[in-house]
Amino acid sequence: MVSPILIIAIGLGAAFLLGFVNEDRKGIAFALTLAALAAMSLIALGWTLAFAAGNAQTADILTAGFPPPFAINLRMGPAEAALSLLVAATGFLSAIYMRDALYRHGRRAMAVLLVAIMALTGIVMTRDIFNLFVFFELIVIATGGLVLLSEDRRALAAGFKYLVVAQVISIMLLIGIAFVYHAMGSLNIDDIGPVALGFSGAGLALFLVLVALFLELKPFPANGWALDIYESAHPGFSAIFSAASGSAALFAADKVLATSPAWLPLATAIGIITFIGANILALRQNNDRRLLGYSSVAQIGLLLTIVGQRDLLGDSYLFIAGGVLVAHAIAKAGLFWMSGLVGHRDLKDWAVLRANPVLIFAFATFVAMLVGLPPFPGFYAKWDLAHILMAGDRAWLVALILIGALIEAGYLFRWFGFATKREAPEGFPGFSVNKMGIVFVTLLAGWTSGWIWGDLSANPNVLSMVPVLFALAFLVLEPLPARIKNLIAIAGLVGWFVFRYPAYDPLQLVFAIIILVGGAVIFLASFNWQGRRLGFYPPAMLMYAGLAMLIEAETSFTFFASWEILTLGSYFLILRGKMSEPHALSYIAFSLGGAFAILAGFALAANGTQPFEMAALADVAQTAAPYVFILLAVGFMTKTASIGLHIWLPGAHAEAETDVSPMVSGILLKAGLFGLWVLLMHMGQTQFYGINLTYFLVWIGAISAFLGGLMAIFQEDAKRLLAYSSISQMGYALFSLALMNHLGWLLALMFVINHYVYKSMLFLAVGGVYARTHTKLMYKMGGLITLMPFSFVSVLIGIIAMSGVPPLSGFGGRWVFYNAIMTADMRLPIILIFLSGPIGFLYLFRLIHSIFLGQLKDEHRKLKEAPFWLLVPQMIFVLFLLAFAVVPGLILRRVDAYISTFFPEGGLEWTSGGIISEFGYWNPVAIMLVIGVIFVSVFLLLLWMNHDAQKVKQFNIGFAGERPYRPETTHFAWNFFAPYRKAMGFLVLPVVTTFWNAVTDVLHETADFARKFYTGNGQTYALQALGFVVVLFLIGSGGTP
Amino acid sequence: MSIDWPRIGYAALTLFIVINYGMIMTALVRKIGARVSGRYGIRIYQNYIDLVKNIALRSKITHGVMYYLGPVFRLTGGVGLLLFVPTIYGSAMWSNFSFAGDLVLALYFVFFGTLGMALGAAESGHPYSAIGITRGLSQVTVAELPLALAVFAISLQYQTLNITDIVAAQQGGIFNWTLFTNPVATLAALFAFVGTMMRSPFDVVIAPQEIPIGPPTEYHSSYLALMQTNRVLFPIAKTVIYMNLFFGGATNWFEFAIKVFAIYMISVLVGVVHPRFRVEQSITFFLKWGLPVGVLAILLV
Amino acid sequence: MMQAIYDRLKDRFQLGALDVRSRKGLAFVDLRREFLRPVLTELRDVEGFTHLILLTAVDWIEDERFQLTYLLNNRQKNLDLGLRLRLDRNLAIGETIHDLWPTAATYQRELREMFGIAFPGSPRVDEEFILEGWTDMPPYRRDFDTLAYSQQTHADREGRETSDPREFMKQILYPKD
């Protein structure tokens, strides 16, 4: 192996050599710089690969020929190798990125850059604290110089402030080092400690060193001096400052802390405060780089927290810390580099990235990496971290980390929403190829790191799962026409279903049919879109991949990974809607909140065991079980949009594209239901202080069913109406599931099927109407029945089926419902369900009346029927509903038998003469026949009597002697249920929305308040840094020095 | 599946009897009302004349397919409801098509005609029709609530959803009727009964003074004839359900006639002494009075 | 009381004589056009005549004049005061007072339709008020002969006899005289 000291030597040597290069020969100087950085990277890479392959041992390099502590020694271990690679590679890429700036400033700037990178690798490798100090000083000076590469005038001030505060810190470090030497008699890190927590003698020494190192990490709130650098420096340098400097400084702190575990809580405390505080502050940022700065600080805070937990993490420490670090470094470097592509500094200006889809993909990747979503390293790290912390009884820390992460996700996804939805500036000059190339390399590195971490993980690698790979393949297929991609997508879904069919149990089968076959049917509607439809298929397929994997998941990890994948996919899918930016954001915020609850729940349940079988949920210890239940239930209920957690749904579903609405409503909601199903299957009877937790679910389900329906009544927007209706329907399903008896579960399953069919059908029908009328406001339509007969039929059938009127399939659901509640323990919530049934009738009638009946408007006179491909799936659904109404047994019978394995009592008897339950009977064929015969007879009778009726037009109505003035004034549709609002309106005041708004408001207010610390004055910042030390000292010593 | 011709014959006969009974009974009820106010009132066979007159109209119009089908839905709803419920207890044949489904079928089939009628009336494009429908639908959602609760209560009481079984359990004396064994549920159901019979005080749906006659504003000729037929048939079909569930059912046609008339008169008596509610008032009324009684019923079982 | 009000107004505006009628508390005053608005404002805001009972017109065809009558009421004191204003019949343009009393707009619309008196600026004054599809001259003008119009528009039923009521009743009641 090449000696690692060469890394430092090359950096230093090249910097020295640059001095000999002619000032004008910038090309040579730059080539030299690049070569040096490349060589440094390659050496580090060599070591890293050797460690990965297991061919290398940790090597100590002695510099002066003496063993430590008599001379400085460097160490090259796996962590050092990886970090050196990170630092050197970042430097290398940044150098290419900053080519223009470096050319402008000449060889000196290049030399400073080389020194900075060299010093950073030095910090990583050295084992000597005084050496550490030297390298820090080098970095401080180099930073001060490199900041000037920026064209931003504020950079000068920023660099100066940085220098002032950095010197204060350096002095502190130096004093600390002196004390250490005094106490230990050695400057070698390996000779320090273990030092007990204390503030005299060795304790004080270590305190000073640590505090200095922590301050180097820019902890909240003593970090104003560093943030200006992020904001004003050249993005290429900011990338180094964030990715490389931060990592190196952290590693330095880690090295010192490793000697004295007693000091770890200090790191944890500072880390977590920084993580949450910086994230809250970032919420209010409009400047992209400053936001990235806060985010960097937050990520370093998280890492410091993890460092503080190394006593607990044990062997996983490197994996976890490394995962978070790598994700942070790559993503942050990538984002800083991307910020150089964007001309202006407002977050909304990132909309310019839309000029290149790959950049948007890169942006999405980096955001996902930062938030810790699969398949990136942060995901695996977070998973393991949560598990280990939970098992170590540090649930509070998990909670804090997850809250911080949620806030972080909030602003990052909001930013992403700006980029994809806001208006792109006019007259955009184009991106620099050079810079874009760097971003692409980073993107590649991101995905590679994801694969590596997946591979290293004890759990399956997300990137080696077939559905995920299939979905990702669509990224490559993007240049193809949409219709070909659609065909492939359908083939993929159906193919996967056929392939997996033998392995499904009946429950999985039903969900698989809905997700895969049902997904394929909805995809038929997507044939309606022409062109390439960029950015539609990858997220859609990602969602389906997540769903397909979810229902087969055997371990909690696969389950959770699938959950995150489908969440991510559906977020991008929802975001595509024209007006959906805020709704997609609230969707992802709630979904991630829910996902984190699930993560915490799984981690609590697993109690350290990995992999954790889903079935083992049944064996969770008595003490933990209720908490596991609550966490998981809350998580799943964010997806089913149960009341209280529902506010994301109406907007997300209503503003999505026409074929996306049925996907996210008809199919995606079922994921939550499936989760609840699995939960109840394994932990159904969990008690909490003597109360069966399913009681709460029954109530929540009933209230959702009721209020969802009530809110649907008052919507003017057709898709919103359907969206609220979904809340109601999911409430029903939750209710019946939580009844915890045989028929309840059967009913829930019927809801799963029925809701998929009629909600998809209705969304497509309304979407088809929207495609023609360009409005979703119902009162602006009317009288479309003759123009759109097929759409009308599907809405009509959907309504009959949904409202439970015989003879269509909805009635079967009602019948099972009555039989199910006969054996239920609870009676009061049933009242709400009784009330919500007819309420469903109200909003559905409003839907069909306001759109298809009543008065036709002038501008709609020449409308055509909805597009063909939107009608195809609708007609399939119509046929299915009719068939399902007559022969429900085809599907339900097997499931009924399957449910008997959980609830042997109370099943149905399937006979040729109908279906018989314990209490009643139901003969779908007979019902259909009788009604059909009567209907036809009466119809023929009427036809005989009234066959010669004169067809009249819309204004031929008995209008009290007058004639209607205009269709708009004659169509009764707006505020259709006014009397109902008078009587029941108080129930639908937006209490929940107000609550969640208040939560976000408080966060924002806090951020606003905290911003007052950041005066922009260098002296203040220096005082803050000192104040931080004093406060830390006082708290640490308990006020008694 | 072989066709059971005798059963179809009996069904047709049931239909015939009930329609004629309904024609006479509703006329009688009006006549009684007239006599109370000192008039002679309509002739007892007036309903038939009106029916023929409407069928005999020469010119007719149609507003479209759903308009045309509205009355068909309506009458199918009425006929179906009648035939899905056993009419005479103890007779296999007079039970008609009740083999197709139990109490739940009857409860939900009530909406079939309502839905069809609403769709048909709405296609006429008449705003008064639409207003009438919103009133009707708004009111019925809460008016049916006490019934749903009462039905739940008595099906828990008898541990069955089979109407025949429920009637069977009430045989053997008047005190076996649900009316006496479960008076609270009966009271709750009667709230719903009065609320859904389209009589004052709950007839704002068809308020002639403000929205001519609500949903059927545009209907005439044979459409109206079908609806008139349903108007005499449907309340009886509904009353039969109440009779079976709460008043011991009927073992022969005579008992049927008496009981249906008596139960029907409840809504009439309430109607003649109460002025009309606005929709939100009746919603509030049912929530304030009907709902608590219903809740009490399911809590007491 | 009315006299006192009249005297107070008389000091400041040129008014005609106070024309006191049979009933106590009812009087009319003639005034010129330029005093209409100030007098009305004064009466409304100072003298307590808050209510515009009616605004009507009389066609003095012989004088070539339209007379506008603004009848005001003081509710506190139960006084009615009519202001009479004469307009040139051939240049029938009145002044709108809908800003003083919003109801005046309706009266003015009626006068516009029935007498053809214009009130520029009055809201919706040119819309149809009672007549629908009227194309002839304003029917309340006295040169509009309603009988002639009726004869030319609606045919009489043949055999219709018309009697003078006085003669007719006399024949029936006192056939001998």
Next chain:
Amino acid sequence: MKHMDPNFRKDTKTEFPQREELKPRKVTTPDGQVIDIEPLQDYFCQEPPKVHQKSYFKIVEDFYNWCRAESLWILAFGTGCGAIEMRPLMTPRFDAYRYGIQWRATPRQANLLMISGYLSVKTLKRAIRTYEQMQGPKYVVGLGSCTINGGMYWDSYNTIKKLEEYLPVDLYIAGCMPRPEALLAGFMELKKKIKAGNAEGANKYAEKFDWYKANQKAVIKDWDMPDYNW
């Protein structure tokens, strides 16, 4: 007798302009296409009324006529002061219900239109519309001398004098106003006429449709509806 200006000539030249909402207009569809809207054509059925044959069998027609006679549904539409005379018919004193007479609130379901008193031109338009919206066979009864010859409004510029020029009147009930007893007597007469098969006003209206329309349009200058209001 009243003085009449022999020189007065009514204005017969001025045309009343078409109502704004009925003028043909151009509308932009959601797809941006511009289409023509002709309100009268698009909103209203343009078919003329048809003459309906009686039943093929006389006995059936007689039975139908008997039913029609015994089931007179009056449209609740009061055109003038005579409307007040109809209310007592519902009271115990007169009790018209026993003769099969009822009031309906919608023209679709009524078959008897009572022109209850003077009919101004403006109301005539509503009466015509309402009459045409009723489904045949349908009957018109003119109430009071105003409908017969103008009555006390004989010289009014705005009140029609002979109702049968505009609608096919089956029966006049004279008086100013006729008392409820006279109304009942009139209904009995109408019944006889219907039973005899002579009350074919609707067919007469269809047969002489052009004549009726000409008369109607001669007095209604702002004809803002289709020729026949289905």
